[in-house]
Each structure stands twice: as C-alpha cells, then as structure tokens.
Amino acid sequence: xxxxxxxxxxxxxxxxxxxxxxxxxxxxxxxxxxxxxxxxxxxxxxxxxxxxxxxxxxxxxxxxxxxxxxxxxxxxxxxxxxxxxxxxxxxxxxxxxxxxxxxxxxxxxxxxxxxxxxxxxxxxxxxx
Amino acid sequence: xxxxxxxxxxxxxxxxxxxxxxxxxxxxxxxxxxxxxxxxxxxxxxxxxxxxxxxxxxxxxxxxxxxxxxxxxxxxxxxxxxxxxxxxxxxxxxxxxxxxxxxxxxxxxxxxxxxxxxxxxxxxxxxxxxxxxxxxxxxxxxxxxxxxxxxxxxxxxxxxxxxxxxxxxxxxxxxxxxxxxxxxxxxxxxxxxxxxxxxxxxxxxxxxxxxxxxxxxxxxxxxxxxxxxxxxxxxxxxxxxxxxxxxxxxxxxxxxxxxxxxxxxxxxxxxxxxxxxxxxxxxxxxxxxxxxxxxxxxxxxxxxxxxxxxxxxxxxxxxxxxxxxxxxxxxxxxxxxxxxxxxxxxxxxxxxxxxxxxxxxxxxxxxxxxxxxxxxxxxxxxxxxxxxxxxxxxxxxxxxxxxxxxxxxxxxxxxxxxxxxxxxxxxxxxxxxxxxxxxxxxxxxxxxxxxxxxxxxxxxxxxxxxxxxxxxxxxxxxxxxxxxxxxxxxxxxxxxxxxxxxxxxxxxxxxxxxxxxxxxxxxxxxxxxxxxxxxxxxxxxxxxxxxxxxx
Numbered sequence: 309x310x311x312x313x314x315x316x317x318x319x320x321x322x323x324x325x326x327x328x329x330x331x332x333x334x335x336x337x338x339x340x341x342x343x344x345x346x347x348x349x350x351x352x353x354x355x356x357x358x359x360x361x362x363x364x365x366x367x368x369x370x371x372x373x374x375x376x377x378x379x380x381x382x383x384x385x386x387x388x389x390x391x392x393x394x395x396x397x398x399x400x401x402x403x404x405x406x407x408x409x410x411x412x413x414x415x416x417x418x419x420x421x422x423x424x425x426x427x428x429x430x431x432x433x434x435x436x
Numbered sequence: 437x438x439x440x441x442x443x444x445x446x447x448x449x450x451x452x453x454x455x456x457x458x459x460x461x462x463x464x465x466x467x468x469x470x471x472x473x474x475x476x477x478x479x480x481x482x483x484x485x486x487x488x489x490x491x492x493x494x495x496x497x498x499x500x501x502x503x504x505x506x507x508x509x510x511x512x513x514x515x516x517x518x519x520x521x522x523x524x525x526x527x528x529x530x531x532x533x534x535x536x537x538x539x540x541x542x543x544x545x546x547x548x549x550x551x552x553x554x555x556x557x558x559x560x561x562x563x564x565x566x567x568x569x570x571x572x573x574x575x576x577x578x579x580x581x582x583x584x585x586x587x588x589x590x591x592x593x594x595x596x597x598x599x600x601x602x603x604x605x606x607x608x609x610x611x612x613x614x615x616x617x618x619x620x621x622x623x624x625x626x627x628x629x630x631x632x633x634x635x636x637x638x639x640x641x642x643x644x645x646x647x648x649x650x651x652x653x654x655x656x657x658x659x660x661x662x663x664x665x666x667x668x669x670x671x672x673x674x675x676x677x678x679x680x681x682x683x684x685x686x687x688x689x690x691x692x693x694x695x696x697x698x699x700x701x702x703x704x705x706x707x708x709x710x711x712x713x714x715x716x717x718x719x720x721x722x723x724x725x726x727x728x729x730x731x732x733x734x735x736x737x738x739x740x741x742x743x744x745x746x747x748x749x750x751x752x753x754x755x756x757x758x759x760x761x762x763x764x765x766x767x768x769x770x771x772x773x774x775x776x777x778x779x780x781x782x783x784x785x786x787x788x789x790x791x792x793x794x795x796x797x798x799x800x801x802x803x804x805x806x807x808x809x810x811x812x813x814x815x816x817x818x819x820x821x822x823x824x825x826x827x828x829x830x831x832x833x834x835x836x837x838x839x840x841x842x843x844x845x846x847x848x849x850x851x852x853x854x855x856x857x858x859x860x861x862x863x864x865x866x867x868x869x870x871x872x873x874x875x876x877x878x879x880x881x882x883x884x885x886x887x888x889x890x891x892x893x894x895x896x897x898x899x900x901x902x903x904x905x906x907x908x909x910x911x912x913x914x915x916x917x918x919x920x921x922x923x924x925x926x927x928x929x930x931x932x933x934x935x936x937x938x939x940x941x942x943x944x945x946x947x948x949x950x951x952x953x954x955x956x957x958x959x960x961x962x963x964x965x966x967x968x969x970x971x972x973x974x975x976x977x978x979x980x981x982x983x984x985x986x987x
Contacts, residue, residue, distance in 0.1 A: 325450045326490050332442050368485050397489030397504065419492025419500055422443055 314433045316341045318360035320351045320377060321395070322369040329422050334364075338426025348372025348380070356384055362433065367396040367407065375410050382411070393432055395420065450494045451542055457483065458539045459717050462532060466709040472519045481510045487535075499538045506531040533721065537695070540719045571614040572596045572684065575605045575630065576650070577623055584879070585618070585650075585675060591886040592681045592830070602633050609637060615688040616646040618680070619667075621658065628658065631665045638666035646687035650675055677882070678830035682821060686814060695721040696813045699740035701731050701757065702775065703749045707798075711744060711775075714802045715809060728752045732760070735767060741813050747776035747787060755790040762791040769820070771812045775800070826900040828878060829885035837899030837907050842958050844897075844909055849956075856910040856918035856951035859965040860888075863944045863977040865904040872936040880934065880943050891925050907965075915951040915982045922947050923980050930978060946972040950983035 317340050321327050327344050334342050343358050345351040349372060355363075363381060365374035372380070374394055382388050394407045397418040404415050414432035416425070464480040467473070488507045492500035509528050513520065520526050572594045576582035579600065586596040597614070599605040602623055623629035634647050648669040649662045662670050669683045698720050702708040705726050712722040723738045725731055728749050734740070743761070747754035754774055761767050773794040774787045784795045796808060824836035832840065841857060848855040862868075862884065869877040881904065888898045888906065897909040910918040930944045948968025955961045964983035972981040 323486050323490060325446065325453065326486075326493065328446050328449075329443065329493055332439060332446070336439055336442070368482060368489075370482060395489075397485055397507070418489030419494075419497065422493060 312361060314340065314361050314430065316343070316358065316360045317362045317364050317429070318343050318345065318351060318355055318358055319364040320345045320348060320369070320374065321366040322346055323366075326366075326418075330420075330425065333420070333422040333425040334429070337423060338429065340426065340429075348374070348377030351377055352380055352384075355381055355387055359386065360390060362413075362429075363390055363392040364429070365392060365394050367394050375407065378410060378412070391433070391436060393429060447494045450490070454539050455543060455717065457487065458536050459713065461487075462536065462713050462716060465528065465532060466713055469520075470705050470709065477510075477514070481507070481514065484510060496538070496542060499535065499542070502531055502534050502538065506535070533716075536716055537719065570594050570688070571612070572616055572618060572688075573599060573605060573608065573614040574618045575599045575602060575633075576618070576620040577601070578620075581673070584882070585677075585680075588677045588830075588882060588886055589618075589681060589684070591889045592684075594681075594684065602629055606633060606637070613645070616648065616684055618648045618650060618684075621649055621651040621653075621662070628661060631658075631661050631667070634667060635665035648680065648683055648687070650680075676827045678821065678825050678827055681830055682818065695719060696742070696809070697721045697738060697740045698723070698742050698744060698809060698813075699731075699734055699738055700724045700744045701728060701734075701749075701754070702726065702744070702746035703728070704746065708746075711805065714805055718806050718810075720809070728754075728757055731757060735761065735764075735770075740770065741816060742809060743770055743772045744809070745772055745774055745792075747774050747783075755787055755792070758787075758791040769816065771816050773808065773812065829882055829900050831885050831889070831906070832897065832899040834899065834901050834907075837897065837901065837909065838958070838962070840897055840899075841909055841961070844911055845952065845958050845961070848911075848952050853912050854914055854952045856913050856915045856949055857961050857965050858908045858910070858918055858922055858947050858949045859901065859962075859969045860884075860906040860908065860922070860945050860947040861969055861973070862904040863946055863973075865943070868941070868943060872939070872941065876934070876936040879936075883932075883934070884929065884943075884945065887925060887929055891928075892921065910951075913951075915949050915953060918951065919947075919949045919980050919982050922949065926978070926980060944978035946977045947980045948972055948983065949980060954983055 317334060319327075319330060319334070319342055321330065321344065327346070331342060331344060334340050343354065343360065345354055348369060363378065365378055367374040374396075378392050381390070391413045392411070393414050393416060394412050395416045395418055396403075396407070407415050413436060416428050416432070420428070461480060461483050464476050464483070467476055468480065484503055484506045488500055488503035490500075491497065491503060506528060509531065512518070520528060570593060572589060574582055574586050574589075574596050576585070576598065577600050582598045582600065586598050589596050597608065599608065602625060617634070619630045619634055621628055621630040626632065630649065638645060644666065647667045648671060649667050650671050650673060651658065652673045654670070654672045659670050668687055671680055671683070698715055700708045700711050700722060702711070702724070703726055708724045708726060712724050715722050723734055723740065725734050728751055745754040745757065754776075758772050761770070761772065771793045772791060773796060774792045775796050775798055776787075777798050787795055794808065794812065796805070824832055826833045844855045862880065865877070865880070868880060884906065885898070885900065888908065892898060892908065895911050899907045901907040908918075908922070910921070926945060926947070930942065933940050933942060946969060948965045948971065950961050950965035950968060952961070955964055968981040968983045972979050975981065
C-alpha cells in the first residue's frame with residue numbers, strides 16, 4: 309500500500325495553552341497544515357469540508373471526548389478511512405490498548421515535547 | 437519571532453494562568469469536601485488531568501508528575517466510589533498543597549530570574565522545576581566587609597556576587613536580575629551614591645527589586661531617602677547575620693520551605709473554606725476547624741503559628757476559647773486574630789482583653805486578610821528567632837538547642853532511630869582573643885559557625901552553646917558517624933590560616949560526641965558529651981572523643 313504524504317491534520321484539543329504550543333510544534337516546526345478544533349462537536353462540523361489526512365485527538369475533553377469524537381467522525385462516509393492518533397496523559401497500558409482498539413494508528417503521551425511532536429506524528433504515520 | 441521566542445511567550449502565558457487554575461482546583465476540592473457533587477468531581481478530575489498533560493510540555497515536569505499522581509488518585513476515588521472526608525493528612529490534600537507550592541515557586545521564579553525560565557526544549561521530559569532564585573548582589577566598597585558578609589550569607593544557601601563599584605553592579609544588572617540586592621550607602625561617588633543607584637534602577641523596572649541597605653549611620657533622613665528609593669530594609673553595621681539572612685529569606689521567599697501554618701476556627705464552613713483558599717493561594721498551610729471543641733487537638737497536631745478565630749460560635753465563644761488556649765503556657769505566644777461582624781468597639785476591646793491580638797471585621801477583603809496574617813506571622817517568627825538565635829552567628833542558642841535535643845531524643849525513641857550530640861570547643865581561644873583582639877575572636881567564631889553549617893547536613897542542628905562552645909545534634913546518626921563527619925571538619929579547619937594585622941595564625945577545636953546508643957536521656961547525653969570533650973582537651977586538644985558505653 310502506497311502511503312499518501314501527510315499534509316493536512318485536523319487537531320481536536322480543548323485546552324488553549326496546549327493548542328497554541330501544538331500549533332507551533334506541528335505547523336512551524338513540522339511544516340504540516342493544521343486545523344485546530346476546540347471540541348468534538350466543532351470537529352464534527354468542520355471535518356468534512358477540511359478533508360484532513362489525519363486526525364489528532366485529545367482523549368479527555370468536556371462534552372464529546374476523543375474516542376467518541378473519533379467514532380462519530382468515522383460515521384461520515386468520506387472520513388471513514390482517515391487515520392487517527394490520540395494524545396493523552398493516561399499512563400496505564402490497558403487504557404492505551406483500548407485507544408488502539410478503536411482503530412487509532414498510535415498514541416502520543418502527554419506531556420509532549422514541542423520540538424519533537426511533529427517527528428513523533430511522522431513516525432506513527434509512516435508505520436502504517 | 438523565532439520558534440523559541442514564540443514558545444517562551446506561550447510559556448509565560450501558561451505561567452500567568454497557572455495560579456487561577458490551581459485556585460479553581462482548590463475551590464472545587466473544598467466544595468467537594470463539604471458537598472460531594474458528581475459534576476464538580478468530574479470538573480476537578482478534568483482540570484487535574486489536563487494539568488498532568490500540559491505542565492511537562494512547558495518544562496514543569498515535576499508539577500506534571502504531581503498532577504499525574506493526583507489524577508490517579510481521583511480515578512481511584514471514582515472507581516471505588518470513595519468520598520474522602522476532611523483531614524489534614526488526606527492524600528489528595530497533600531498533593532494539592534504540593535501543587536500550589538510549585539505554582540508559587542514557578543510564578544516567583546518567572547519574576548525573579550528571567551534567565552532560568554528559558555525553555556529547556558531538548559530536555560523538557562526530565563527538566564525539573566527551576567530553583568527559586570537565590571542569587572544575591574552585594575554592593576560594598578569595603579573589601580573586608582564584603583568578603584565576610586558574602587561568606588556568611590552563602591552559608592545559608594545563597595549565591596552571592598560581590599561588587600566593589602557601583603558601575604560594575606549597574607552593568608551586571610543589565611545581564612541578570614538577582615533575587616535581591618544588598619547595597620552599601622556611602623561610596624566614593626557620594627554620601628548617598630548607593631541610594632541614588634537603586635532609585636534609578638527601580639525607576640526603570642517594572643517589577644520591584646528587593647533591596648536591603650547596609651550602612652554605618654542610621655539617621656532618619658538617610659533612612660527616609662532609602663525608603664523612598666525603593667528599599668525594603670535598612671540594617672546598620674555591624675551587620676547581624678541572623679537579621680540579614682532572615683530579611684533575605686522574607687524578601688526572596690528563598691529558604692521558605694517553612695510555610696506559614698494558619699489555623700482557622702469558624703463554625704461557618706463556607707466562609708472558613710473561603711478564607712482557607714485565599715490564604716493557601718498565597719502559599720500558606722491552612723487547617724480549618726469547624727467545631728470549636730476540636731481546636732485543642734488541632735493545636736497539638738498542626739502546631740499553628742497563627743489562629744484566625746470567629747468570635748460567635750455555638751457551644752463556646754471565640755473569647756472563651758482564646759482564654760482556654762492562653763492557659764496553656766506553650767500556646768502563649770500564638771497570635772490570635774478574631775473575626776467577627778461585630779463593629780461595637782466595646783466588644784472588640786473585650787475580645788482583645790481575653791487574649792486576642794487583633795480584630796478583623798467581616799466582610800474582609802482578601803488582600804487585607806492576607807497582609808494581616810503575613811505581618812503577624814512574620815513578626816512572631818522574628819520574635820521567636822530573636823529569642824532562640826545568637827546574633828553573632830545566627831545559630832540557635834543554648835536554651836533552644838537543649839530544647840531541640842529533647843525533642844529529637846523523644847522522636848528517636850518513638851521511631852526506633854538514633855541521635856547523636858556533639859559538644860565542640862575552640863582550643864586556646866582565650867589566647868586568640870588576648871593576642872589578636874576581640875574582633876579577630878568574633879571573626880573566628882563566625883568562621884567556625886559558617887564551616888559547621890556549611891559542611892554538615894541541613895538536617896543537623898548547629899547551635900552556639902556559649903562563648904567559644906558549640907553543639908550539634910545529628911539526627912539519625914550514630915556516634916561513630918557523627919565523630920567521623922566532625923573529624924573531617926576538624927582536619928580541614930585546623931589547616932585554615934587566619935589573618936590579623938598581617939599576622940598569620942591557626943585555630944583548632946576539640947569535640948566530645950555522645951548519643952542515644954549509649955545514653956537514654958537528655959541529661960546523660962549532654963553530660964557524657966561534655967565529659968568526652970573534657971577528655972579530648974586533656975588528651976592534648978585538636979581531637980574528637982566518643983563517649984564510651986559505660987560512662
């Protein structure tokens with residue numbers, strides 16, 4: 309399978325501080341195109357028209373959490389095949405396994421290092 | 437803007453929001469304790485969880501780790517359905533205290549020492565919380581004074597840079613902002629050149645620079661100018677080390693691992709929690725008692741430094757309670773501040789007669805509450821320190837070290853550990869005084885104090901027992917280990933050359949060590965240490981003798 313080059317990322321994160329750091333880490337350091345949504349609902353509204361190559365989802369958010377958001381995103385036909393990466397501060401491996409079973413490509417632990425976040429994403433992307 | 441600059445800016449924003457986050461977390465937790473609501477719990481959990489995830493990204497991995505533990509604890513609460521009650525030792529409460537302490541440190545550091553706030557990008561995973569700035573600039577043109585003072589201050593953990601000239605100091609200020617400045621007043625440039633320099637620096641700064649003036653004259657006009665230039669303290673020479681270090685501790689919040697311990701006694705749960713939150717947010721350790729009858733136990737367990745007490749409570753009034761507290765001699769010095777809606781002056785006087793120290797009328801503004809509490813505790817700490825510390829060396833005095841030994845012996849007994857006690861005496865000290873004068877003598881006393889303080893562990897307690905006699909309590913240490921540590925110091929100290937009027941001389945000391953292994957009560961320990969010291973003297977001095985088991 310030929311892997312598409314990763315360009316557009318849709319990122320869902322409720323926390324403003326983390327949003328801005330990740331924006332620099334992914335856009336400026338990583339050179340990707342990024343759209344940031346502050347909630348699962350916002351992502352569901354924006355995702356189809358943005359047509360991202362990858363979802364990057366925070367797990368714990370008020371309202372729709374990351375996993376529920378992914379399930380709903382996958383219900384949109386044009387997005388059903390878009391790979392996803394979760395970001396979480398969870399440490400227990402059982403929880404990480406649960407996330408992977410949802411069909412995520414990988415899980416990036418928080419806190420992340422802004423200088424290497426993009427590389428981490430790239431590595432996970434290339435592992436498909 | 438470069439990536440680093442952008443990230444640094446974000447980091448600063450993050451730091452700026454941190455106190456509000458911690459305060460919100462504390463508020464939710466306080467609310468949960470009195471009324472367990474699922475929504476509030478979930479919100480608290482979310483905030484803690486996001487802190488666990490974000491702090492490390494901004495370089496505060498220690499805070500992240502603490503938040504992670506708290507996160508795990510909350511998850512356990514959720515899974516087990518546990519609803520922890522109010523208790524001083526509640527695990528979550530402890531973590532929360534740690535978080536708010538770290539938050540204070542981070543905020544302080546970001547203000548005091550811009551240099552250490554640099555994002556450690558390459559090591560953000562393992563970087564620890566930056567240490568609160570301990571750099572002191574000492575500006576003093578008299579070389580001797582500067583050298584002596586800086587050595588003494590460094591013994592208390594500060595890092596001192598000395599400047600002999602005002603210009604060098606001003607240049608250095610462009611590169612680095614210290615935690616505080618100690619400034620002489622008279623320089624060749626002018627009678628108040630020190631004050632002029634500080635005035636100019638303060639004028640250009642956004643954040644206040646803590647400044648301590650040192651001067652040999654203390655006339656009111658100079659003092660007034662010093663205050664107006666933005667000085668925080670004014671100490672006259674010769675400098676009392678104890679006083680200057682304590683002033684530095686207060687101004688820089690360094691060595692402030694001792695949080696103020698405040699006990700709030702108020703039957704109004706909501707209000708008392710509010711007061712507690714306000715005080716905790718400014719870095720204090722707070723315990724709340726809603727049942728007046730629990731006060732006496734709280735005094736014992738918590739050992740507060742100040743009591744905030746409501747005057748009208750069911751079962752017993754604040755005034756009665758104050759009287760009961762004052763009946764116990766060991767609580768006679770704790771400041772008691774009454775809180776009440778009472779505006780009747782007669783009532784207020786009555787409250788003060790009952791042993792209260794101050795009277796605050798509700799509603800109280802948060803800032804007013806904080807500053808009333810801080811000034812009271814500061815003053816009472818200073819007083820306690822003046823009573824228990826020696827002004828020449830800043831070490832604890834005879835009475836205090838005896839008292840401390842009693843405490844440590846009891847503790848060792850309870851915990852099944854050991855404690856050792858050493859008596860140290862300078863050899864032929866009288867002849868040093870006679871030959872080189874008392875100034876040289878005082879210098880040696882300070883020198884040995886500094887060496888003991890610096891070379892021994894922070895947990896060891898060093899005291900000045902009398903003229904040239906010192907005592908050390910070594911916690912959790914056998915007599916042999918204590919003697920070994922002291923012996924190394926003895927050897928080093930004996931090699932040290934001192935100067936007076938171009939004459940060189942050396943001073944040695946002898947010591948006797950005793951301890952818990954061979955003796956069980958304080959009297960015996962002190963007596964045998966003293967006897968061993970005497971033996972060391974009779975064996976020719978400059979040596980250490982351990983009390984033998986049978987003595």
